[in-house]
Amino acid sequence: MIVNTLIEISPRDNNPRNSEGAFLRGKNGEILFAYSRYHGNGFDDGDACDISLIVSRDEGKTWGEEKLIAKADDFGVKNVMSVSALELRDGALAFYFLIKENDLTSTIGRAVSYDGATFKAERCVCRFPSGYYVINNDRISILSNGKIAAPAAFLPVSDMSYSSKTAHETLLLSDDGITFYKADFSFTTKDPINKDFGHQEPGILERENDIYMFSRTNYGCQYEAALSKDLTPIYEPRPSEFTSPPSPMQIKNVGGTVYAVYNPIPLYNGRKWSWADGAWGRTPIVIRKSTDGGYTFGKLNILDDDENHGYCYPALFPCNDGRMLISYCCGSAEDGYCLCRLCIREIYTETIE
Numbered sequence: 001m002i003v004n005t006l007i008e009i010s011p012r013d014n015n016p017r018n019s020e021g022a023f024l025r026g027k028n029g030e031i032l033f034a035y036s037r038y039h040g041n042g043f044d045d046g047d048a049c050d051i052s053l054i055v056s057r058d059e060g061k062t063w064g065e066e067k068l069i070a071k072a073d074d075f076g077v078k079n080v081m082s083v084s085a086l087e088l089r090d091g092a093l094a095f096y097f098l099i100k101e102n103d104l105t106s107t108i109g110r111a112v113s114y115d116g117a118t119f120k121a122e123r124c125v126c127r128f129p130s131g132y133y134v135i136n137n138d139r140i141s142i143l144s145n146g147k148i149a150a151p152a153a154f155l156p157v158s159d160m161s162y163s164s165k166t167a168h169e170t171l172l173l174s175d176d177g178i179t180f181y182k183a184d185f186s187f188t189t190k191d192p193i194n195k196d197f198g199h200q201e202p203g204i205l206e207r208e209n210d211i212y213m214f215s216r217t218n219y220g221c222q223y224e225a226a227l228s229k230d231l232t233p234i235y236e237p238r239p240s241e242f243t244s245p246p247s248p249m250q251i252k253n254v255g256g257t258v259y260a261v262y263n264p265i266p267l268y269n270g271r272k273w274s275w276a277d278g279a280w281g282r283t284p285i286v287i288r289k290s291t292d293g294g295y296t297f298g299k300l301n302i303l304d305d306d307e308n309h310g311y312c313y314p315a316l317f318p319c320n321d322g323r324m325l326i327s328y329c330c331g332s333a334e335d336g337y338c339l340c341r342l343c344i345r346e347i348y349t350e351t352i353e
Helices: none
Strands: 003-009 018-025 031-038 049-056 067-070 079-087 093-100 106-113 120-123 125-127 131-134 148-156 168-174 179-182 200-206 211-216 221-227 233-243 250-254 257-262 285-290 301-304 312-318 323-329 342-348
Touching: 018 093, 018 312, 018 323, 018 342, 031 079, 031 093, 031 323, 049 093, 067 093, 067 106, 106 131, 200 250, 211 233, 250 312, 257 312, 257 323
Parallel strands: 018 079, 049 079, 125 179
Antiparallel strands: 003 342, 018 031, 031 049, 049 067, 079 093, 093 106, 106 120, 131 148, 148 168, 148 200, 168 179, 200 211, 211 221, 221 233, 250 257, 257 285, 285 301, 312 323, 323 342
């Protein structure tokens, strides 16, 4: 497989972490990439973070200077992060993100543009139960019925003192791109021993006959579930074929082909890793291709495998020339940890086996 590095966004003074981005095609054909840009001295998930944008006018080969399109201060909070990107039905370009509220709950915001050049940061109307919601980058999508769907893991307010681990998953839906409400279903972990390690960082893929839902767990693999097109559960979460450490997977239809990107080696007994090494066991990272719309997947193609680095939170985007762009965190202990450095690579898709 042919993979080339196009840019790495490294931590530096007053910018200790760059992570979790998403791509969007601009009004004049350019490629927009927005991501979580931390400032100050802290790089943990709750530290000071804004949303930054870079632009490529040559299909990702080179990138311009960064600019902020949404500041946490715009919302009276310390942190906004975790970007997804959509072109809406009215032609607007929107980068969605989480707003970490001061009461430890979270809501949804967006930076929206109608001319492709200027962005307005605004709160979405969140008509879902109050709680701490986790929505990964590059996860919000538009379903075939026109609804916008944000797969979310959450803790209700009543459980927020119980654990820092999310134990439930659902979809947050929008009909107009600005107002979000909760779907009628939610999945909850049923493991009586590890009940504080439930479904984490879910994603969805709409397939021909169903909506496939997947989530990170602490059980050595991703869990999977399936919904009908009207969001009625077909089967509840169960172990999938995708072995994995506690690290997010992305499955996405990119230009008509479905790809899965994830870390395939779980934290098995005897595997050497530690939180202190900065990689967190999130290596290697691989990509697999599906030729049947996301029902089965081919061989593992390695994207990166340096044991000193961790690779996670991927985002994928099709170029106009047959290449695919992929971004993900690629940091090491020297950066702080794996989430602190962000890369964009190009993949020649015809070389994916």
